[in-house]
Amino acid sequence: MIAPTRSEPGCRSYDLYTTETEASDFVLLERYQDSAALEAHRTTAHYKAYRAQLSDLLAKPVEVSVLRPVNVIG
Structure with a gap:
């Protein structure tokens, strides 16, 4: 998922994290x-296979939580 998603035109970042206390808990921050780029991502073959x-x-x-930026630089 990482390489094909990061190469999508509207993808700004796609990073997987784990917590310091529980290595089996993951957070994927995309x-x-x-919103059009997110919807396009959800139609890709690699997303559907995943x-x-x-x-x-x-x-x-x-x-899943879709967040709205409040004070983002970049």
């Missing part, structure tokens, strides 16, 4: 130019 495999790999369901 930034897109706009989502099809994801539930078998997780201990709990994915939680």
Whole structure:
């Protein structure tokens, strides 16, 4: 997912993090130019393949929050 997503025209960043206290907890922080770029990402073959495999790999369901920038530089 990383290389193809980062190469999408509207992708500003795509980074996976884990917490210092629980290595099995992950946070995927994605930034897109706009909502159209996010929607375009969700139509790609690599996204659809990732989502099809994801539930078998997780201990709990994915939680998604779409954030609105308040005070962002860059």
